[in-house]
Structures are given as C-alpha cells and as structure tokens.
Amino acid sequence: MSVPVLRLGDVLIASIQAALTDRDLLQLRDDLSDQVGRFRARGVIVDVTALDVLDSSAIRTVRDLAHTTRLRGARTVVVGIQPEVAFAMVQLGLTLEGVATALDLDEGLALLRQEDA
Amino acid sequence: MTGHLSEPLRACLPVREELDIVLARTCARELARRGGFPDAATEAAATAISEVARNIIVHAGMGEILLEVVKERGRRELVVLACDRGPGIPDLDRAMLDGYSTAGGLGLGLSSARRLMDEFHVVSRVGKGTVVTMKKWAA
Ligand SMILES: Nc1ncnc2c1ncn2[C@@H]1O[C@H](COP(=O)(O)OP(=O)(O)O)[C@@H](O)[C@H]1O
Numbered sequence: 001m002s003v004p005v006l007r008l009g010d011v012l013i014a015s016i017q018a019a020l021t022d023r024d025l026l027q028l029r030d031d032l033s034d035q036v037g038r039f040r041a042r043g044v045i046v047d048v049t050a051l052d053v054l055d056s057s058a059i060r061t062v063r064d065l066a067h068t069t070r071l072r073g074a075r076t077v078v079v080g081i082q083p084e085v086a087f088a089m090v091q092l093g094l095t096l097e098g099v100a101t102a103l104d105l106d107e108g109l110a111l112l113r114q115e116d117a
Numbered sequence: 118m119t120g121h122l123s124e125p126l127r128a129c130l131p132v133r134e135e136l137d138i139v140l141a142r143t144c145a146r147e148l149a150r151r152g153g154f155p156d157a158a159t160e161a162a163a164t165a166i167s168e169v170a171r172n173i174i175v176h177a178g179m180g181e182i183l184l185e186v187v188k189e190r191g192r193r194e195l196v197v198l199a200c201d202r203g204p205g206i207p208d209l210d211r212a213m214l215d216g217y218s219t220a221g222g223l224g225l226g227l228s229s230a231r232r233l234m235d236e237f238h239v240v241s242r243v244g245k246g247t248v249v250t251m252k253k254w255a256a
C-alpha cells in the first residue's frame with residue numbers, strides 16, 4: 001500500500017493509514033522528501049487521523065518524516081491526533097519532539113500560512 | 118453496550134506480519150467495548166498491545182496474542198498474553214529501561230506498555246522465548 005501525496009499550492013499533504021508497513025513508511029519518507037524538492041513545497045502536512053494508535057514505532061516514523069521534510073526546507077505540521085491517542089501518548093511520555101501539531105487539516109494549513117507571513 | 122459477560126470474551130491471534138498488529142488491537146478494542154471498558158483504558162491497552170505485538174515481529178519473528186476479558190475479585194480485567202518462541206531477552210532489567218533497544222528502535226515499547234497497563238509481567242528464557250502478561254482493569 002502506498003501513500004498518496006496530495007499537492008495544494010505549495011503544501012504537500014500525506015495521510016498515514018493504520019495498516020502501513022515499515023516499508024510503506026520509508027517509501028513515504030523518500031517520496032515526500034523528493035516532492036518537497038521537486039515542487040519547492042514550503043510546507044508539509046502529515047495527517048494521522050486514520051492512525052488508531054500512536055505507539056512508539058508510529059511516533060518514530062512521524063518524527064522521522066517531519067525531520068526529513070524540515071531538513072529539505074519545508075515546514076512540517078502533524079495534524080489529526082485523536083484525543084484518546086493523545087491521552088495514551090501523554091501516559092507513555094512519548095512526544096513528537098519539536099514537531100508542530102495542529103488539530104486538523106484546516107488548522108494545519110492556517111498554521112503554515114501564519115508562519116509564511 | 119452490554120457490559121455483561123454472558124459469552125466468553127476471548128481471542129487467540131497469530132502475529133506474523135505487521136497487519137496482525139492492527140488486527141490485534143482492533144480485536145482488543147472490540148472485546149474491551151463488549152466488556153464495558155472506558156475509552157481511556159481501552160486505548161491504553163490497544164497501544165500496549167501494539168507494542169508487544171510489534172516486539173514479537175521485530176525481535177522474535179512470530180508468535181501469538183491471547184486476549185480475554187475476565188472477572189477477577191468483582192472487577193473486569195482485560196488480560197493480554199503475548200507469547201513467542203524467539204531468542205528470548207538476556208537482560209530483562211535493561212530491556213525494561215526507557216531507551217534501551219537492541220534493534221535501533223526507540224526502546225520505549227516495554228517500558229511504555231508497563232506504564233499503560235495496570236499489571237505487567239515478563240518471563241523470558243534465552244533460546245526459548247518470551248511471554249508478556251499484562252492486565253488492564255475496567256475501573
Ligand atoms: N518478544 C521479544 N523477544 C526478544 N527480545 C525482545 C522481545 N521484546 C523485547 N525484546 C528486547 O527488549 C528490547 C526493548 O524492547 P522495546 O522496549 O520494545 O524497544 P524496541 O522494540 O524499540 O527495541 C528490544 O530491543 C529487544 O532486545
């Protein structure tokens with residue numbers, strides 16, 4: 001299963017599914033990094049709404065994604081962390097370490113625009 | 118939304134590939150829901166199950182997960198057993214530490230599973246395998 005990356009102006013949007021394998025995720029990281037360069041994207045939104053848990057492996061993946069795209073020069077925002085998921089994360093002491101988060105896609109886009117201004 | 122235990126709430130799931138991790142937590146959620154568990158307890162258990170299931174795949178290759186909702190001392194509990202016949206864990210104390218990984222992981226799986234559950238216990242024999250037993254209470 002590969003992850004479609006949508007393009008909205010100079011923002012790329014990738015939605016992560018629960019059933020992605022590690023290989024899919026590496027593929028996504030490379031795709032995103034590639035497309036940030038190709039389309040000169042200023043921002044990337046990683047949508048995790050479909051993830052039913054953010055366990056340590058998902059956290060690492062999302063963090064890696066965000067760091068990679070940031071290194072390529074795109075602001076990266078993670079959106080769609082469900083309240084129950086956030087609750088479990090806090091209990092875990094897991095954090096996204098400096099990765100910006102927003103409630104949903106709209107807020108994520110607003111955040112990116114704000115930073116552009 | 119029954120909250121009764123009229124039928125056995127139990128499942129035995131093979132863990133061989135990454136999709137099985139998703140299946141295990143989906144099944145656990147369904148059992149917890151039928152057992153009347155609160156959402157926060159259910160999600161905590163689902164996350165812990167995800168960790169031990171992934172450990173089976175990454176560190177042992179394959180194994181299985183047993184799930185059961187039982188009534189113990191008047192309280193409902195979700196009991197989780199994660200078993201494998203993999204290489205075992207030579208230094209369990211270290212393996213339980215935050216940040217300790219022999220596989221380039223975050224090393225937070227076992228320690229966070231322990232934090233997320235109400236009871237947590239590992240038995241492991243080098244060369245024989247590992248059994249993680251964990252329980253989440255309904256209240
Ligand atoms: N089922 C298992 N079989 C063998 N070793 C395991 C198993 N589960 C955990 N371990 C060992 O314990 C260490 C810590 O596990 P964990 O906290 O989940 O971190 P990670 O999976 O990120 O390495 C692993 O790196 C591995 O060495």
Ligand SMILES: [Mg+2]
Binds near residue numbers: 172222226227
């Ligand atoms: Mg692990």
